[in-house]
Amino acid sequence: xxxxxxxxxxxxxxxxxxxxxxxGPTITIGILSFQGEGGGLTFPMRGVSTxxxxxxxxxxxxxxxxxxxxxxxxxxxxxxxxxxTVSVMGGLAFRTRFKGSGILFxxxxxxxxxxxxxxxxxxxxxFSQTGLTVHWATSGFGAQLTWTLPFGLLIMFAVFNRFxxxxxxxxRDLGASPWQTLRHVVLPIIAPAxxxxxxxxxxxxxxxxxxxxxxxxxxxTLPLEIYGMTTNVTSPVLYAxxxxxxxxxxxxxxxxxxxxxxxxxxxxxAGSDAGKGVL
Numbered sequence: 001x002x003x004x005x006x007x008x009x010x011x012x013x014x015x016x017x018x019x020x021x022x023x024g025p026t027i028t029i030g031i032l033s034f035q036g037e038g039g040g041l042t043f044p045m046r047g048v049s050t051x052x053x054x055x056x057x058x059x060x061x062x063x064x065x066x067x068x069x070x071x072x073x074x075x076x077x078x079x080x081x082x083x084x085t086v087s088v089m090g091g092l093a094f095r096t097r098f099k100g101s102g103i104l105f106x107x108x109x110x111x112x113x114x115x116x117x118x119x120x121x122x123x124x125x126x127f128s129q130t131g132l133t134v135h136w137a138t139s140g141f142g143a144q145l146t147w148t149l150p151f152g153l154l155i156m157f158a159v160f161n162r163f164x165x166x167x168x169x170x171x172r173d174l175g176a177s178p179w180q181t182l183r184h185v186v187l188p189i190i191a192p193a194x195x196x197x198x199x200x201x202x203x204x205x206x207x208x209x210x211x212x213x214x215x216x217x218x219x220x221t222l223p224l225e226i227y228g229m230t231t232n233v234t235s236p237v238l239y240a241x242x243x244x245x246x247x248x249x250x251x252x253x254x255x256x257x258x259x260x261x262x263x264x265x266x267x268x269x270a271g272s273d274a275g276k277g278v279l
Contacts, residue, residue, distance in 0.1 A: 033236055056244070120214040140215040
């Protein structure tokens, strides 16, 4: 076996430093959340316990942690469903060139480069000036879609750009209607991409701060609640909350990956059974 070049070890060290930079803050918060009852917000730790996790589930003097958590979950689900639906519709529409499609595409992408706080300010002003209620489920929902939809559409554009139309032609030759072709052929094939879009939509909404800051109204989402707590809470209960929300995010990612894995196995099994049937 040939010895590895020095560049391999240099790149390995660089990658390790990058991973430490990327996940170091999260690991630090996770460690500090296990402070003892008399612990503070910095090192050195004063004992080790799960006290602050238990305290997190008690009535807090400041903030509405679990109310904001439930609002973030509901808002994330709303954004997820809307992002998936509109992205599929947009991807199907852009399969055929139409007048103004280029301008529309660049308008969609522009939402990604406009500063988030300006989006939040603009949506909030639009709702307030038109007499509509500024609320997390209305203006906050709309502001977050300006963040998630471009990502979802870009994914679907890439998927449909590589989609083999012969599958649809075969379905139509067998007498399938356009709806049947979409439901039984197109959607199952692009299912992994749909799961990816759904994951993008939910996670981007769940931790979005800037676009929700001026559009949530009187009720905070979880990121806004955590930000507000940083000016009032001076105990490791804030770290315990950060640790639990991180674990929740990882659990959501795990659920989506599991769904994708199960879907791939079912398609592989169905293809295998179809091959055996032909033989």
